[in-house]
Amino acid sequence: MEKNDGSMVLLALISVVALMDCLDGNIVNVALPRIASDMGVDMAAASWVTVIYFAMVAGLIILFGRIAANGSVKRVMIAGLTVFIIGSALCAMSEEFLMLVASRVVQGIGAAMMGAAIPMSCVRFFSPRVMGFAFACVTIGYSVGAALGPSVGGFLVEYLSWHWIFLINIPIGIVLIVLIHLLMTDRAPEEKAHVDWLGGALLFVTITALLMVFEFVEELPICLSSIALFVVMLGLFVRHERRSPAPLLNISIFRSARFDMTITVYFLINVVYLGALYVMPFFMSICMGLSSSESGMLLLIPAAITLVFGLPVGRWSDRTGRRWFSVSSGLLTALMCILLMLPGADTMPVMVCALVAGGLTWAFCGGPVMSRVVETVSGESREMGSTMTNEAGYLGSTVGTVLFAVLFAAVSGTSGVDISSLSPDVFAIGMTGVMAVGAVLAAVSTILSFAVRDE
Numbered sequence: 001m002e003k004n005d006g007s008m009v010l011l012a013l014i015s016v017v018a019l020m021d022c023l024d025g026n027i028v029n030v031a032l033p034r035i036a037s038d039m040g041v042d043m044a045a046a047s048w049v050t051v052i053y054f055a056m057v058a059g060l061i062i063l064f065g066r067i068a069a070n071g072s073v074k075r076v077m078i079a080g081l082t083v084f085i086i087g088s089a090l091c092a093m094s095e096e097f098l099m100l101v102a103s104r105v106v107q108g109i110g111a112a113m114m115g116a117a118i119p120m121s122c123v124r125f126f127s128p129r130v131m132g133f134a135f136a137c138v139t140i141g142y143s144v145g146a147a148l149g150p151s152v153g154g155f156l157v158e159y160l161s162w163h164w165i166f167l168i169n170i171p172i173g174i175v176l177i178v179l180i181h182l183l184m185t186d187r188a189p190e191e192k193a194h195v196d197w198l199g200g201a202l203l204f205v206t207i208t209a210l211l212m213v214f215e216f217v218e219e220l221p222i223c224l225s226s227i228a229l230f231v232v233m234l235g236l237f238v239r240h241e242r243r244s245p246a247p248l249l250n251i252s253i254f255r256s257a258r259f260d261m262t263i264t265v266y267f268l269i270n271v272v273y274l275g276a277l278y279v280m281p282f283f284m285s286i287c288m289g290l291s292s293s294e295s296g297m298l299l300l301i302p303a304a305i306t307l308v309f310g311l312p313v314g315r316w317s318d319r320t321g322r323r324w325f326s327v328s329s330g331l332l333t334a335l336m337c338i339l340l341m342l343p344g345a346d347t348m349p350v351m352v353c354a355l356v357a358g359g360l361t362w363a364f365c366g367g368p369v370m371s372r373v374v375e376t377v378s379g380e381s382r383e384m385g386s387t388m389t390n391e392a393g394y395l396g397s398t399v400g401t402v403l404f405a406v407l408f409a410a411v412s413g414t415s416g417v418d419i420s421s422l423s424p425d426v427f428a429i430g431m432t433g434v435m436a437v438g439a440v441l442a443a444v445s446t447i448l449s450f451a452v453r454d455e
Contacts, residue, residue, distance in 0.1 A: 021145065057115055076116060089170060115390045202233060265326060313325060323372075
């Protein structure tokens with residue numbers, strides 16, 4: 001398929017792949033208590049089910065992005081779905097905790113392939129004048145997957161078993177493989193470029209070390225060791241990439257202040273939004289007294305808002321520029337955090353307003369900001385720029401979840417305390433603290449967005 005306005009059917013298909021990718025990243029959290037109970041591990045150990053998955057995705061997505069850019073996006077996406085299905089089946093069959101963690105490694109590798117191919121498809125198959133619209137469709141897939149995760153996961157765990165959160169991926173994945181094989185006609189370049197496998201290995205260890213810094217921030221020796229490992233590996237990676245004739249990542253793109261600021265904006269919005277999304281279900285349960293199903297229904301509001309406004313906003317930004325949409329996404333993120341800091345945050349009207357602001361955040365962020373990142377680079381680097389948006393998204397999601405959890409414990413003074421035993425007053429203190437930090441980070445993203453003018 002040549003680059004043109006493309007097929008709406010193909011775009012919808014890519015968006016469904018994004019939905020399944022993000023759904024699985026969020027559906028597991030609600031099942032962790034049951035998994036920990038069934039397998040006889042504590043919650044600290046159970047968190048590795050989530051952490052190892054995101055570590056694999058964040059560590060490998062750029063490598064698979066380079067493989068896709070040098071070859072066939074279609075083959076990478078189908079291979080990713082295949083590995084993802086195999087990993088899902090292994091997870092569902094796991095009877096021992098170590099087997100489950102190992103299976104999540106396989107699943108994460110497949111998700112990294114999918115995560116690399118999804119945004120690159122928008123760049124390769126659709127022209128720049130509809131890129132905002134294409135990215136908006138993908139964003140809707142991600143946002144719907146993130147919103148459906150807690151509600152679908154809660155239903156499956158409550159009425160079936162936690163194994164079904166993995167089993168549902170198998171039929172969906174098989175259908176997607178068939179449809180992609182039929183509808184996507186991507187041709188690999190005639191000349192195959194060298195793949196920098198050493199650079200991929202160095203980057204994987206670098207990103208894994210960074211994630212461990214946040215995961216073990218309360219365990220000082222491990223945290224300091226992770227920081228040291230991150231600094232050393234980052235230095236080795238940069239040195240290798242500068243000397244490599246075919247680098248995994250073109251380091252020169254970071255010399256552009258426009259690229260650095262726009263990718264930072266996207267990273268920060270992911271940090272704040274996913275951090276808030278982690279805390280909100282607990283707040284709804286402890287401070288608002290809602291059931292899991294009621295909380296799940298409320299969390300569908302942001303997805304519905306993004307679904308309604310995402311495509312028009314993406315198309316609008318294609319015509320008028322991205323700057324003010326990017327600024328608006330930062331302001332809306334800050335508004336969401338401020339609403340959740342108010343004394344009446346535990347009332348339904350205020351919570352609904354905060355969730356609406358969150359939905360509008362992604363309507364204004366997804367298509368415009370992702371497109372803005374890609375547009376700051378040129379030539380062949382644009383496809384790699386699209387992969388960097390997903391890298392920033394996965395890193396932001398993981399950092400946001402861990403950061404908000406750690407900040408909550410520090411502010412509320414509840415480190416090591418079972419979260420279900422917290423009183424509403426104590427939880428509200430922690431909630432106010434993390435949302436204050438979120439509002440500050442959102443303000444930073446707003447300032448950076450304003451600083452970058454449209455070309």
